[in-house]
Amino acid sequence: MKDIDSQPSWFMFHYYREQSKIIENFNGFGYESYSVMQKRPIQIGIYYLVEFARQEEQRESRSSTVGSQRCSRIQMEGKVALVTGGAQGIGKAIVRGLMEKGASVALIDIAVEKGEEYKNVLDKEFGSDKSLFIKCDVTKKDQLKDAFQKTVERFGKLHIVINNAGINNEKNWEKTINVNLTGMIRGTHLGLKYMRTQNGGEGGLILNMSSLAGIMPVAHQPVYTASKFGIIGFTRAIAAASDVGQYGVRINTICPGFVNTDLLQTIDKEENMGEYFQYRDNIKAMMDQYGIHEPTSVVQGVIDLIENENLNGAVMKITVSAGIHYEEYGPQYQPKM
Numbered sequence: 001m002k003d004i005d006s007q008p009s010w011f012m013f014h015y016y017r018e019q020s021k022i023i024e025n026f027n028g029f030g031y032e033s034y035s036v037m038q039k040r041p042i043q044i045g046i047y048y049l050v051e052f053a054r055q056e057e058q059r060e061s062r063s064s065t066v067g068s069q070r071c072s073r074i075q076m077e078g079k080v081a082l083v084t085g086g087a088q089g090i091g092k093a094i095v096r097g098l099m100e101k102g103a104s105v106a107l108i109d110i111a112v113e114k115g116e117e118y119k120n121v122l123d124k125e126f127g128s129d130k131s132l133f134i135k136c137d138v139t140k141k142d143q144l145k146d147a148f149q150k151t152v153e154r155f156g157k158l159h160i161v162i163n164n165a166g167i168n169n170e171k172n173w174e175k176t177i178n179v180n181l182t183g184m185i186r187g188t189h190l191g192l193k194y195m196r197t198q199n200g201g202e203g204g205l206i207l208n209m210s211s212l213a214g215i216m217p218v219a220h221q222p223v224y225t226a227s228k229f230g231i232i233g234f235t236r237a238i239a240a241a242s243d244v245g246q247y248g249v250r251i252n253t254i255c256p257g258f259v260n261t262d263l264l265q266t267i268d269k270e271e272n273m274g275e276y277f278q279y280r281d282n283i284k285a286m287m288d289q290y291g292i293h294e295p296t297s298v299v300q301g302v303i304d305l306i307e308n309e310n311l312n313g314a315v316m317k318i319t320v321s322a323g324i325h326y327e328e329y330g331p332q333y334q335p336k337m
């Protein structure tokens with residue numbers, strides 16, 4: 001083992017982080033037991049140090065086998081993307097962001113009028129062969145299957161899937177689970193079907209739209225919270241499966257704070273909020289406290305997650321106060337490509 005000071009910066013960062021966690025944990029036992037055990041943290045710290053170095057060495061040697069590919073950023077020009085819930089709000093902004101980067105995009109939505117209207121706008125700007133609108137309810141298994149098939153028939157391949165369609169409805173909570181979680185799980189399975197290298201796909205990226213409500217419980221939206229926690233758990237697990245099974249597909253999730261879209265207006269509707277409607281002033285106070293993004297601020301995060309080939313199983317957070325940053329998990333839980 002080299003001298004501590006000569007270790008690279010990533011090593012020092014993790015070393016000190018692990019050390020401080022250990023001290024924090026021991027502080028949890030109270031001062032007395034900490035003072036009895038004060039030599040133990042140092043021994044455990046050294047164990048962590050050695051173990052962490054071993055894991056990082058393995059990871060480094062693994063990454064060097066894929067060489068520059070692991071550190072590069074993929075080009076979006078010529079790629080084919082499918083975006084659910086692409087007719088308005090965040091999905092609409094994502095569609096434009098991808099097309100500006102040179103991708104062809106299938107926008108999938110239940111809202112026919114809005115979808116067709118947007119497709120006309122995109123045709124004028126990017127050319128009619130660059131996008132496709134498909135009417136589809138993501139809760140309908142066959143419709144979603146057809147939408148993927150039509151996209152591949154039209155563009156010949158598929159590289160990017162953004163499972164973005166989502167609703168807020170605590171009253172009809174089963175629908176919330178069906179759209180936000182079941183629809184997203186199906187969309188991920190279909191994306192893998194077309195993009196997995198074992199299936200003849202070219203590999204690619206799946207991005208599942210969660211929310212800060214997937215990280216911290218929101219009192220006014222217990223079922224929405226459950227759906228968004230579910231998205232993170234599912235995404236991290238299937239990202240690990242992609243790593244183990246060498247699918248060639250990276251799968252990440254993104255968690256924006258409040259975004260200025262129609263979904264935010266549902267907070268003010270009893271038919272969406274049910275018994276939680278009475279707490280609407282409380283959630284509005286949270287909006288004042290945390291601030292509200294425009295949909296375009298989510299687009300930059302989406303582009304980063306698509307382009308950065310290091311990221312698989314990542315949980316990106318976007319807040320007004322801290323911008324784009326990531327939820328931290330122990331390195332042992334982080335799937336890698």
Ligand SMILES: NC(=O)c1ccc[n+]([C@@H]2O[C@H](COP(=O)([O-])OP(=O)(O)OC[C@H]3O[C@@H](n4cnc5c(N)ncnc54)[C@H](O)[C@@H]3O)[C@@H](O)[C@H]2O)c1
Nearest residue numbers: 085088089090110111137138165166211258259261262263
């Ligand atoms: N607005 C926010 O504050 C916020 C914050 C974090 C995460 N999100 C998430 O971002 C995603 C997009 O939400 P938004 O804010 O743009 O909302 P939005 O209501 O503006 O857009 C949602 C889109 O999904 C479509 N959709 C709804 N149900 C569908 C279904 N069954 N099949 C196909 N399409 C369907 C709608 O027609 C609409 O075009 C959602 O998953 C939402 O949970 C939103």
